[in-house]
Amino acid sequence: SQTIHQWPATLVQPVGSPLSLECTVEGTSNPNLYWYRQAAGRGLQLLFYSVGIGQISSEVPQNLSASRPQDRQFILSSKKLLLSDSGFYLCAWRPIAGRVYEQYFGPGTRLTVT
């Protein structure tokens, strides 16, 4: 069966510090991968999606970047965090065969920028 992991679960970082959040998927090949942010009491905002290694599309201009160094690894980064980067970051994956209309989410990383 497929599983999705996110690391770390929680993070407190000062303004101006770098960021690296990791997402890995097991049990599937060449999934579509997504990064979302959920601000407190808000819906989900799609940040990035990837259809393959090294292929990243950005949905909104921002202080963040994403990379996909391996087929099932998706990384969200920042060189210098802003207060407004605080939120709940969710990684998601979607299969490219079979149940292609189902998108599954990881457990999330809660980021607090102080």
Add this chain to the structure above:
Amino acid sequence: GEDVEQSLFLSVREGDSSVINCTYTDSSSTYLYWYKQEPGAGLQLLTYIFSNMDMKQDQRLTVLLNKKDKHLSLRIADTQTGDSAIYFCAESTLSGGYNKLIFGAGTRLAVHP
């Protein structure tokens, strides 16, 4: 542009039915989804409906789709305290040739005895 709207809060008594409503704008959406988020957790896919269907039932969950009015609802029968969570409606849309989901802000369901 794409937009999904939901009421923000719903309170029901345990054992009653809950109905969570959603409106969307993209008439070309192929699938519409309901996700559940418990406190501090990720989103759990509850169910989804293909746009050429009017209704889908899965145990206590019933999804109704009115494509003409772009209205989607989720009915939870015999609501339990474990159903307390935030429920997100989402529509699928194509952007740059890729499928993505547009989410509503979520409806917080509170179940009280």
